[in-house]
């Protein structure tokens with residue numbers, strides 16, 4: 504079985520900001536948002552990420568830094584046997600984990 508490793512910012516304004524690695528079983532066609540859903544379902548139910556349309560690039564809520572570049576988590580495909588760094592957008596107020604305020 505192949506995996507994708509997500510190195511993700513965790514925490515919120517009241518706790519220490521840190522990064523954690525999660526090894527996620529890879530499935531053909533899975534997006535980075537799908538990988539985060541797997542983490543929420545199997546490891547961290549409280550993991551915060553903003554999304555709405557889930558695949559259409561319509562809502563633009565899932566934008567984050569992916570290896571240092573802004574991108575939509577729902578449209579960037581996971582690559583097996585790689586490690587991806589995910590961070591909240593630095594230009595928006597940080598709320599928790601990958602969630603930023605849209606206000």
Ligand code: FES
Pocket residue numbers: 553554555556557558559560561562563564565566575576577578
């Ligand atoms: S969830 Fe809507 S653009 Fe990604």
